[in-house]
Amino acid sequence: MSNIKGPDIHDARRQAAHPEAADRTTPFREAVEGVVTARRQFLKNSVLAAGGIVGGLAGAASLGAPYVGTAKAAGTTWKIQTSWPGGVGLQIFKDWCATIEEKTGGELAFQPFGANDVVGDFQLFDAVKNGVLEAVNPFTIYVQGIIPAGVFLTSYPLGLRNPHEFDTFYYGLGGLEMARELYAAQGMYFVGPVHHDANIIHSKVPIRSVDDFRGRKMRLPGGMVAEVFQGLGAKTTVLPGSEIFPALEKGTIDVADYTGPAVNYALGFSQVTKYISMGPPGFMSLYQPVDIMDITVGMNAWNALSQQMKQFVELETRSYSLEHHAKIQKANQEAWKKFEADGTEVTRLTQDDVALMTEVAVPIWYKYANRDKPSARIFKTQLDYMMSGSLGYVTPDIVEGMELDL
Template sequence: MSFKTVILSSVAVAALAAPAFAQTNLRISTHYATEHPSGKLLAAFADDVTTMSDGDLTIEMFYSSSVVGTTETFDAAINGILDCDATGGAYQTGKNPAFQFVGDIMGGYETPWQQYSWLYYGGGYDAAQELYNAQGMQLIGWSIYGQESMSSSKPLAGLSDLQGWKFRSPPGMETEIFQELGATPIVMDFTEIFTALETGIIDGADASGLANNVGLGIYDVVQHATYPGFHSMPSDHLACNKTVWDGLTESQRRIIDTAWQKLSFQIALSNEKANAEAAAALTADGVTLHDWSPEDRAAFRKGAQVAWEDWGTRSPEAGKLLASHKEYMTQLGLIAE
């Protein structure tokens, strides 16, 4: 037998003896469209996971809630229709009011970085994980694009301007906060905002961040906005079926966690840039941007705490998460003891 034959035979035996790794594919659904900036970053996240795992782990991303509705995505992951949910915890307050405190704290942190730091360094991850695990899910991480802006047909320069201000609001805690502060929130769908502003049914709207509001065409109708915002900073999440998550290798879990943290960083940065560009363009076009004073921001946060405390009584998990947020915000100097 030649030396070459021996080498080839050894390679063949080694190949047969090597364990066969089956490729793992995760089915993840998001409410974002493929052309949306967040949708594009989610595609990059999926590519990062595949590349870092050398193809051992792939992600099948479903955009625009194409498999099930946005609010049903979490249940679809629990029940095995999907593997992971890339929407947000705020859609699940019907399961447990505590999800409000992982979806949108409302008037709490001032920057994405403060809110991320609660999750990773302020005890938030463990506190939130208990909530997710009780539902059979594993929280992987957040993505936070930053403060939302309010748009208005009249000046919205401070707390006093909220008196009698009629605006489009999402349902839930936000309506309670603004009612407490004298405004008149009207719950309506995104699709109704433009006509309601044109006809004067509402004076303004809470829709999204400044750049997204430009895309919606809101500033073709109204000429005032809050910027930088202060009232709402929603966090999207990546949450996976816990059985599926536990079935991944440690290497695969670390790859997903690392790729998601990169996505989180990029979403916050890219939106900060987009909002700054939008602010400059709007100012040049004559739109007035109102940056609330530290005193008015603090007064809004104090008013928001009335709603926080009420929501904190609605379940033991809500109370625990609220206590964790308050402790960390006190450390940051955002609220007083």
């Protein structure tokens, strides 16, 4: 299992939210509908005038996305499967899907499916290319099996460290265009990233510095992440999410990385560990601070849409990313209180630890970046950003002597 992330988490009841039928008989209701219709028409005209991009996100975030009335694929329903098998992530996804039909006046609807409902997680891309599904909402790291550069389309150890930095990469530094070029070669359209959460470390012993990883039996996802912790002296092992709890309970492992607080509390990690290891204040996770998902559409389904409807789906994806991330963070705030009540202690590493881990990580970045030209090109864009005055994560002395095969 190479650097593939995605939770194998608890069973959860999967219900999509369905809006109640509207009562359209009262004058008040008719007046409200008139206002909504006028607002939608205004927004539609604004989107068309601006090319559907400038100013559209604010409207999408506050009002949903504007009604689009000229899609070629009128009355189309897309089957869309997420990598969430349950819990808060699946519910947020289903609630969002239930809004699409109303926002498009019935011209496009999303029929949501949870993980493995139609195909397995590692068959998602074949399914979307072959038309079994029109769209998918996977953990982006899954695509590395067919696109090696996918490891740089989501977070990697000590790389870009906040969601807004990945937004800058995608929407300001050409990352979206690079991703779409790679996906198009595979018969898919990369609509955009969807922010999720950080991954955090649970342990049976306190981790107060990077030295405390030495000799510890540690569950990691493999790939780049595992290589960094091996460089710090950890004895790493690869386990699916469903096996983490029993391994901690039996003492097979001392330390385990997994997803964020809300998911991990539901898995019962506070029952089998006493500590959570975080980065310095304001630095949630040292090794995977931004676990990105995305919306990907089969090229045939994408090309069947009008230009206006394509703009709608793109804007709606950006709006959904904000909503998805914020609601999971809200759930995390409740989870932290529960961990505290259970006696879990949060330990924090220092900026010196961050510097040490960065030195270990940098040669591994270059190793993965030089696997192919697209990987090198994407990584170079991110490296320049990290070395700039804006971030300064990486200094010239750290990368001295290292070369990219561009």
